[in-house]
Amino acid sequence: MCTTCGCGTDHVHIDGVGHPLARAELAPLTGGEKFAAIASPQATGHLGVHAHGTPASRIIQVERDLLAANDSWAKLNRERFSAHSTLCLNLVSSPGSGKTSLLVKTVAQIAGQRPVGVIEGDQQTSNDADRIRATGVAAVQVNTGKGCHLEAPMVARALDSLPLAPGGVLFIENVGNLVCPALFDLGEAHKVAILSVTEGEDKPLKYPDMFRAADLLLLNKVDLLPFLDFDVDLCEANARRVNPDIEVLRISARSGEGFDAWLAWIEQHIPALSAATGAKGDEAAP
Amino acid sequence: MHEMSLAESVVQIAEETARSHGATRISLVLVEVGRLAGVEIEALRFCFDAASRESLAAGARLVVEQPDGQAWCMPCSETVPLSSLADPCPRCGSHQLQVTGGNELKVREVEIH
Numbered sequence: 219m220c221t222t223c224g225c226g227t228d229h230v231h232i233d234g235v236g237h238p239l240a241r242a243e244l245a246p247l248t249g250g251e252k253f254a255a256i257a258s259p260q261a262t263g264h265l266g267v268h269a270h271g272t273p274a275s276r277i278i279q280v281e282r283d284l285l286a287a288n289d290s291w292a293k294l295n296r297e298r299f300s301a302h303s304t305l306c307l308n309l310v311s312s313p314g315s316g317k318t319s320l321l322v323k324t325v326a327q328i329a330g331q332r333p334v335g336v337i338e339g340d341q342q343t344s345n346d347a348d349r350i351r352a353t354g355v356a357a358v359q360v361n362t363g364k365g366c367h368l369e370a371p372m373v374a375r376a377l378d379s380l381p382l383a384p385g386g387v388l389f390i391e392n393v394g395n396l397v398c399p400a401l402f403d404l405g406e407a408h409k410v411a412i413l414s415v416t417e418g419e420d421k422p423l424k425y426p427d428m429f430r431a432a433d434l435l436l437l438n439k440v441d442l443l444p445f446l447d448f449d450v451d452l453c454e455a456n457a458r459r460v461n462p463d464i465e466v467l468r469i470s471a472r473s474g475e476g477f478d479a480w481l482a483w484i485e486q487h488i489p490a491l492s493a494a495t496g497a498k499g500d501e502a503a504p
Numbered sequence: 505m506h507e508m509s510l511a512e513s514v515v516q517i518a519e520e521t522a523r524s525h526g527a528t529r530i531s532l533v534l535v536e537v538g539r540l541a542g543v544e545i546e547a548l549r550f551c552f553d554a555a556s557r558e559s560l561a562a563g564a565r566l567v568v569e570q571p572d573g574q575a576w577c578m579p580c581s582e583t584v585p586l587s588s589l590a591d592p593c594p595r596c597g598s599h600q601l602q603v604t605g606g607n608e609l610k611v612r613e614v615e616i617h
Contacts, residue, residue, distance in 0.1 A: 275617050281612055458599070
């Protein structure tokens with residue numbers, strides 16, 4: 219529909235949901251939306267934009283956040299993760315950064331020790347979920363059609379067919395895109411940005427929203443550094459320019475370099491098991 | 505291109521507002537999109553036209569207000585203007601900035617009939 223990038227209002231396909239979902243079905247308001255100012259819109263008479271209005275027209279003050287519906291679903295997801303003491307990480311990057319390879323290697327190493335699940339977001343194909351399932355880890359594929367990012371209600375639907383075991387890790391691999399996923403909270407504990415050293419050092423400056431939104435930056439493919447002119451220190455400095463608090467780990471999904479630090483980072487961030495864990499999910503972990 | 509999702513939210517909110525007031529048509533939607541919100545206004549307009557087709561907002565005018573970006577600079581201890589998230593504080597050059605304005609994304613008013 220959009221002539222710029224082809225994104226549109228296509229239907230979303232989620233493993234385990236029998237039919238394609240249109241937006242109104244996928245993302246109805248949850249009722250828990252926190253709107254900015256006015257709960258019940260009041261009729262008022264000022265707009266201050268132009269001379270407007272026929273005698274039969276009215277101006278209604280709305281003051282509703284565009285992301286309120288998404289954020290409300292994200293809150294429900296977050297409560298679900300908390301109730302199950304699950305660490306949810308939202309992996310974001312450009313296409314081709316090695317996100318899926320990194321994830322395959324990561325889940326293979328964690329799987330023996332902790333419950334692991336994966337939600338895979340792509341416009342088309344179930345290739346990535348198939349790669350994850352080949353490791354024995356449960357994965358749900360979400361095909362966004364022409365959509366360029368995952369939204370919180372898609373994750374909520376995917377979770378219905380992906381049981382969370384307590385003390386585990388849920389990885390969400392977002393659609394490869396350094397722009398749009400920055401804006402949409404999925405309920406994750408942390409966004410993890412992945413940037414490969416075959417890209418430019420200045421990507422954090424070109425796409426500041428994403429690198430501001432991320433808590434951790436994984437610099438992937440560092441095994442290729444001897445063959446490249448990529449300046450790792452400059453890249454890290456650029457990331458810290460847009461986000462002074464971002465943590466950075468250098469890693470290679472191919473050689474395994476840096477994996478100990480990455481796995482240790484995950485381990486540190488897994489929430490403590492609560493007494494309520496495994497119960498119905500209405501009692502949040504501390 | 506998340507503008508399509510945002511445009512769909514604009515239409516959803518405008519239609520709900522109109523229906524709750526018994527209106528049958530929307531002629532104008534006023535939205536606030538801050539300059540740091542990462543939204544391409546022309547793309548939003550284009551998507552709004554597409555997303556509002558066959559809705560109560562079909563043919564409605566989309567008016568966009570764009571509040572300027574601003575941030576609290578920790579070293580300066582004051583509010584400073586900010587034109588991009590990648591920019592440093594224009595006074596002291598620090599990146600220790602907390603965005604305080606310009607990231608708004610909301611529907612403010614709807615004109616209904």
